[in-house]
Amino acid sequence: MSGRVLTKAGAVLGLGLLLSVPGLCLGKPPGRTPVATTPHFAFHSDFDTNLNDALISAGLAKKKIQPALFRSGPETACFEKLPSSHRHGWEGAVAYYAEIVSPKDAFAREQYLVRAQLAGFDGELKKDEDQQYVAIAAGFRAAAAPAYRACRWAAQDAANRAWIEDLKTRLGPTEQRIAGRLEQLYANAWDTLPIDVDVVQTVSWSGANSVSFDPKGGHLLISVENPSVAAVEVVFHEASHLLMLRAAPLRKALDGAAKAANWRLPGDLWHVVLFYTTGEAIRAILEEGGKPAYEPMLHGIFARGDWVGYRSALESEWRPYVEGKKTLDEAAAGLIESLRKARPQ
Ligand SMILES: [Zn+2]
Known part of the structure; x- marks a missing residue:
């Protein structure tokens, strides 16, 4: 890419x-x-x-x-x-x-x-x-x-x-x-x-x-x-914005978890979560059945040094939600707790 x-x-x-x-x-x-x-x-x-x-x-x-x-x-x-x-x-x-x-x-x-x-x-x-x-x-x-x-x-x-x-x-x-x-x-x-x-x-x-x-x-x-290889993610990334407006369930879950932890939510976190959620969901489906590996756009963003501070918390706490192994509230609480420890305010 x-x-x-x-x-x-x-x-x-x-x-x-x-x-x-x-x-x-x-x-x-x-x-x-x-x-x-x-x-x-x-x-x-x-x-x-x-x-x-x-x-x-x-x-x-x-x-x-x-x-x-x-x-x-x-x-x-x-x-x-x-x-x-x-x-x-x-x-x-x-x-x-x-x-x-x-x-x-x-x-x-x-x-x-x-x-x-x-x-x-x-x-x-x-x-x-x-x-x-x-x-x-x-x-x-x-x-x-x-x-x-x-x-x-x-x-x-x-x-x-x-x-x-x-x-x-x-x-x-x-x-x-x-x-x-x-x-x-x-x-x-x-x-x-x-x-x-x-x-x-x-x-x-x-x-x-x-x-x-x-x-x-x-x-x-x-x-x-936008190159063809990323086009499916690009169009669904933008469409995902419509599912994550200010009062949408994912925004509320992040806001609620931050409030419960008395931690100020970074202004860009919801967008990183959107990138991660849509990118990983698409990767999992595109790679099914042994199809060639797909690299979500967020990997490239991390690679150039942006948002890297969120990476380990997303991988450990948010990935289980995308994989269906945790509930939304559990994942939001885990993500906020992990970030709060790493970035005390
Ligand atoms: Zn976006």
């Missing part, structure tokens, strides 16, 4: 904004037809979502004075032949994104609102200024669209579809069993299936993330740069 992937997957963001918004709901925009659907996932290769992703990356590159789409790479020659109206449309959009959208966190308002609109969750746009903001961003995307369509979209769409097709094949025989095992381990169930997954080039530095547009279900963004 490459360092890039470990960097991206290892830093997968937790759920950011959890907004419950009845109210205006315009439904999903036309063209949101998935390119593939499995029992748990509806995979999209959506033009506007990919254009948005490309503009976020190009805006960031502009800020950092780094190579960017249409300024370097194979698409440059195509771009340079476009009419100046198309080229300036793209450049204007990149300039807007560089100032307004790209520098913000993936869950900050500027990116979150656009994502919600593109995914068809218009109910998240609660205020007039939200509607105005996404309309401005959409206007810039419209200006950038001819260049993106002419010089990039066909290749991006093909890459997205190939990645999805490969993942669909990998999921095939194991999807239902992995999903069932995860619902059991998280003592929770996905409330809306299939979960929408938009596949794009970059996503962000994390390579994948998830949000919950309550009450309509989750939305995952996944980068095609």
Whole structure:
């Protein structure tokens, strides 16, 4: 597994904004037809979502004075032949994104609102200024669209579809069993299936993330740069976030055990537990019947020196839960006790 992937997957963001918004709901925009659907996932290769992703990356590159789409790479020659109206449309959009959208966190308002609109969750746009903001961003995307369509979209769409097709094949025989095992381990169930997954080039530095547009279900963004071998874990890792929201049974078990031990829960522990639980559950199923060994993403994160302080406690106290040898409460209490001894506060 490459360092890039470990960097991206290892830093997968937790759920950011959890907004419950009845109210205006315009439904999903036309063209949101998935390119593939499995029992748990509806995979999209959506033009506007990919254009948005490309503009976020190009805006960031502009800020950092780094190579960017249409300024370097194979698409440059195509771009340079476009009419100046198309080229300036793209450049204007990149300039807007560089100032307004790209520098913000993936869950900050500027990116979150656009994502919600593109995914068809218009109910998240609660205020007039939200509607105005996404309309401005959409206007810039419209200006950038001819260049993106002419010089990039066909290749991006093909890459997205190939990645999805490969993942669909990998999921095939194991999807239902992995999903069932995860619902059991998280003592929770996905409330809306299939979960929408938009596949794009970059996503962000994390390579994948998830949000919950309550009450309509989750939305995952996944980068095609995640290698195929890790794709099953990447998509189920993000889906696991939906089973481990703040009030979910695993979060409550960890919170309760920490409270009982009068120990302050480290803010990142739940995410490490998520990585471990989903990664190990998937490893066990993928390796059944003597199939080749699978190395969960967390191993790579440990290998680069992150979260290693949690490793022995997870192996000794949490593994028995994943293997069905301890109850959730026993494992949570054991994990907290082991960490408390190792890290007195
Ligand atoms: Zn995560």
